[in-house]
Amino acid sequence: MFQRHYVSIRTAETADDKHDSRELQEAADELFAVIASGAVKVAINQRFRLADARTAHEAPQARITTGATLLLR
Structure with a gap:
């Protein structure tokens, strides 16, 4: 009955696609x-302390995360 739709946004790809900072701001x-x-x-499914930034970076590469990840001070 209901379908889930997933959107994936990656800053590096967005920045490459939007050459003009005005276009990037409009898209954001x-x-x-x-x-x-x-x-x-x-979906914010994991939070890491800034001190654990390395682990936060490695987790998606190891495919052990889902949703958004936050780095917190």
């Missing part, structure tokens, strides 16, 4: 408007 504004509307929910 559109994305955050959709998130703020509730149409898309962001």
Whole structure:
């Protein structure tokens, strides 16, 4: 009945695709408007302390994470 839709956003790819900083800002504004509307929910499934940044970087490469990852001070 309901279908899940997944969106993957990677900063490096976005930056490569958007050569103009104005275009990048417009795309970011559109994305955050959709998130703020509730149409898309962001799954924050793991949080790492900034001191553990290396582990946070290695975890997706090892395919042991899902959703968004936050680095916290």
